Amino acid sequence: MLLGIILACIGALALLTILIYLYRPLYHPKYLEDLYDYHVLITGGSSGIGKELARLFLNEYGCRVTILARNVERLEECRRELSPNLSDRLLCLSVDISQSYEQVQNAIEHAIHHHQDKPIDILINNAAIFYARPFHQTKPEEFAEMMRINYLGSIYCTQVCLSSMKRRGSGRIVFISSQAGQLGVFGYTSYCSTKFALKGLAESLQMELARENIYITLVFPPDTDTPGFKEENKTKPKETQMINETSGVLTAGQVAKKIIQSTRKGSFTCSYGINGFLLTCLTCGAQPVTTFSEIIFQSLFIGLLRLIMLRVLNSFYRLVRKHKQIP
Numbered sequence: 001m002l003l004g005i006i007l008a009c010i011g012a013l014a015l016l017t018i019l020i021y022l023y024r025p026l027y028h029p030k031y032l033e034d035l036y037d038y039h040v041l042i043t044g045g046s047s048g049i050g051k052e053l054a055r056l057f058l059n060e061y062g063c064r065v066t067i068l069a070r071n072v073e074r075l076e077e078c079r080r081e082l083s084p085n086l087s088d089r090l091l092c093l094s095v096d097i098s099q100s101y102e103q104v105q106n107a108i109e110h111a112i113h114h115h116q117d118k119p120i121d122i123l124i125n126n127a128a129i130f131y132a133r134p135f136h137q138t139k140p141e142e143f144a145e146m147m148r149i150n151y152l153g154s155i156y157c158t159q160v161c162l163s164s165m166k167r168r169g170s171g172r173i174v175f176i177s178s179q180a181g182q183l184g185v186f187g188y189t190s191y192c193s194t195k196f197a198l199k200g201l202a203e204s205l206q207m208e209l210a211r212e213n214i215y216i217t218l219v220f221p222p223d224t225d226t227p228g229f230k231e232e233n234k235t236k237p238k239e240t241q242m243i244n245e246t247s248g249v250l251t252a253g254q255v256a257k258k259i260i261q262s263t264r265k266g267s268f269t270c271s272y273g274i275n276g277f278l279l280t281c282l283t284c285g286a287q288p289v290t291t292f293s294e295i296i297f298q299s300l301f302i303g304l305l306r307l308i309m310l311r312v313l314n315s316f317y318r319l320v321r322k323h324k325q326i327p
C-alpha cells in the first residue's frame, strides 16, 4: 500500500517534470536593472502616453531620450516642460515618421550623433492617430493614412533601430497597440486594423529576434486620458464610448509606468486591470510566453474566458442594436 503511494507520487512528479520541460517559457529575457544613460527613442513623445514615458525615462531613470513628433510648437513646449534646464539629455526632433524610411533614418542618425554616438537601446513605437467613426463614414484615404502612421511608421523606426541592436546583441522594442488591438469595436474599423497589424508584426518579429537577445513588448492600454483621447471624444459615436467604458479610463502616467516595467522584464505583452488581463489571456493565440504563470493561466482558463467574453459581446451587440432606434 505504502509502496503504491510512493510509486504514484514518483510517477506524478515525473509527469509534472516532463510537462514543465515541454511547456517551459520560450525565452528568458534579462531584467534591465539600471537604465542610466540608456538611449530611449519615443515616437509621439510630445503628448499623452509618450510624453509621460519621456518624463519617466528622463527624470526617474536618468536615460537619454529622443522624441520624434511632427508639430514643432508642441515639441518645444514639451521640451520646456520636461527639461526646464534645457539638458542635452533630451532631444526633440520634428519628423513625420510615416513619410519615408529615409526621413526616419536621417532623424535617428542625428539623434545618435547628438547623444554622443549612443545607439538606440529602447525603441517605443507610440505615435499614432485615432478617431472613431463608422466604416461607411471613413474615407479610403483615411484608412490609408492611419495605416501609414500607426503601422508603417512603426516599421520604419524599427528597421532603422534594429541593425545596430543586432550588431550589439541587445535591445528592446515596444509597440503600443490598444485593447482595440485585441477585439473589434464599433467605430474602430480603421483603428483596430492598424492595431491588430502590430500584433502580427510583433509576433513574427519576436520569433526572428529571440536568438539576437532582442525582446519585444506589445502594449494593450484601455482608454487613457490624453490630448488625443480628448480629441477623439469630440466625435466618438455613443456606441464606441459605451463599449470602451467597460474597461474604464487610466491616466497617461499609470499607463507609462507599466510600459516601463514590462519593457525592463522583456514581457511579450503588457495589459491593464482585470479586464485587460483577462482579455490578453483570452486572445493569446500563438503568442510567445515568458513566464510559467502565463502558461498555467492560459491553458486552464481560456475555455471559461470564451464563455464570459460571449456574454460581454452579447451586451455590446444589444447596445449597438438599441442605439439604432434612437434617431
Ligand SMILES: NC(=O)C1=CN([C@@H]2O[C@H](COP(=O)(O)OP(=O)(O)OC[C@H]3O[C@@H](n4cnc5c(N)ncnc54)[C@H](OP(=O)(O)O)[C@@H]3O)[C@@H](O)[C@H]2O)C=CC1
Pocket (backbone or CB within 6 Å): 043, 044, 045, 046, 047, 048, 049, 050, 068, 069, 070, 071, 072, 074, 095, 096, 097, 098, 125, 126, 127, 128, 129, 130, 149, 153, 176, 177, 178, 179, 220, 221, 222, 223, 224, 225, 226, 227, 228, 229
Ligand atoms: N489615449 C487612449 O485612449 C489610448 C491610446 N492608445 C495608443 O497609445 C499611443 C499614444 O496615444 P496618446 O498618448 O493618447 O496620443 P496623443 O494623440 O495624445 O499623442 C500622439 C503623439 O503622436 C505624435 N504623432 C502622430 N502622428 C505622427 C507622425 N506621423 N509622426 C510622428 N509623430 C506623430 C503626435 O505628435 P504630432 O501630432 O505633433 O506629430 C503626438 O506626440 C497611440 O499609439 C494610441 O493608439 C492605446 C489605447 C488607448
Ligand SMILES: CCCCCCCCCCCCCCCC(=O)[C@@H](N)CO
Pocket (backbone or CB within 6 Å): 130, 178, 179, 180, 185, 221, 222, 223, 224, 229, 232, 243, 244, 245, 246, 247, 275, 276, 278, 279, 282, 305, 308, 309, 312
Ligand atoms: C473576458 C474578458 C472581458 C473583457 C471585457 C472587454 C472590454 C473591451 C473594451 C474595449 C475597449 C477598447 C479601448 C480602446 C481605447 C483606444 O485605443 C482608444 N481610446 C483610441 O486611442
